[in-house]
Amino acid sequence: MNLPVAVPESPDITLSLALPAALDGHDGTNRARSGHRQIAADSDVEAVRLWLAEYAGSPHTLRSYRKEAVRLLLWATRTLGKPLSSLTREDFLLYEQFLAAPTGDWADPARPRRGGARRLFDGPLSARSQHQALGIVSGLLSYLVSAGYLAGNPLALRRRTGATARRAPRVERYLDHALWDHVLASVEQWPRLTARDHQHYERSRWLIRLLYSTGLRVSEAANAKAADFYQRRGKWWLHVTGKGGSAGEVPVSTALMSDLARYRVFHGLASTPSGNETAAAVMSVAGDPHRHLTPAALYLIVKEVFRRAADMLAINDPAGATTLRRASTHWLRHSAATHQADAGNDLRFIQKNMRHASIQTTGIYLHAEDDVRHARTVQDQGDAVASEPHRAGRTHRDAS
Template structure:
């Protein structure tokens, strides 16, 4: 079997039988496409040419190119999953990646915004929203909900109006593996969402492109004259062939969708890229290192919950983590911040 159709079949297996998210399938496909290119450069075009030595050489090339340990570890996992699937389906007589090893990915502490900085950020958004600008009102509701409920950006843009229960202060989200959970939010987030639903969303639902406070149109398009960027609904060929484009629920950004909670231009569901641009613009001038995307707000919310005395398992449930170990990284964040405060404040530190 040629490598390309084999990768397509593996992508369909991940999306349909394993229920992996579109982003996860896309990552596997990108890794395996790189492996296919590497193999073809060495005159290997079929799956039976995959050997342990070839796979090791592929990982070594990535290491020499300066790829991060986490990337090498992900590549190794992609290869092992691929060859295990081929072996299980009888395409390969034995699994060449059984003894493939990779470095353990180094775990870095996530970026966390302190309470004062977070309040200043929300105050700036509130001031912009008070002008009545539809994009600014929507941006405030987005940030309030991301911070209040510690949502993933894919979960946020996948929300429908019916997913929000304003009376119970909860939102129903569909996370990784198409798993649903109900997450609480606070009164400030409720106020921001109500204002958005009453004023901004009707305007966005009936109007064309409009500028937002972050300098983009509501769907994340650059101002006129700027270089065009890929849209949030764009998928890689591998994912499209696998039938796994969009979110697990089929709520793909870029489609005209009257049920969508957050709208971009021309009544389309707001895209992931638009939210990334919004958060990056807000965090750009803020002190701190690390990624400046929406996940920083998820990290911040989780850390602030634990700082405030929330139970670790309750935070795990709120974040939608399958493993408690994933949630425990936020206890490390809290511990490090405590140590920093101790060193700065204690006279005998």
């Protein structure tokens, strides 16, 4: 199997797949033939591209979703010789088997990790990754059904059984307290020999504190203005416009306001923002108050922070360095919620701070009870091992 297709790397909605006309989905057997269409797309790639456009403000999500869409489109057309819009439930049973054991060029280690001819898998997906991949694909299919493009979602028939149905999820993409402290300390070691270095240091220092302390999504941070910080009853709050234009308020600590003051004073602004300011909360490296950075730009800044922190940790803590290299902006949001839960903050308050629609979503950040269970279990096992020689000796004497 060859993959002569340019698979994009940048966090935009480009989806340059050269599919044969017979496999573009124009005549897919699962295409909706009646009802009112909500989209004008008339090929599978066009329809998928429109779905991806819904996530343009979330670079990390966009990358993940596009990866799964590319995998499915290529597998369907190259392996089955069918367009995405002709796939059946039986086809997706085969796809599940494929995700568990991709073979040949799909996971060929000789192929590069990047570029148009790169391998699309590093090996078999874990059960968790398979579940995540199929969940993303099911979301795509449901979107296309709602849009009047597909007649039905074959994955809606998928039976949730066993561990998948019973599993209580726990978020894993977060930094523990020690790693977060290391990230903060590592930034303080950045060189500041030139004006540009110093500007970059101050912006990076402020950005990671803003994302962590408020739990903002990267798109929310990119759109935030200094005027969104305001006081009520002597306490500071941040007004946030989130998903779908929904508004929320996040408590702001005295420490974060001090960090904001430091960042603003460095760029010649008043330490405290006024209510009629148009300045961005996170400015360009030179401090242009009228320039809002894109979510992709903020994403890359944070990735650099984590990469530098990982480099400093590589020798003494390779596992921690690996975690930091995987981390992204959304990990800071997860870290914020997890650390608030660890500190004993009321789950209802965390839900409001994260602006979750359901408190069940917030519940995935409760790790403290698991930590206690682990500590007690390991301690009990250690006590049992320590007393084993005594019991063994007593048993020997009794037998005598």
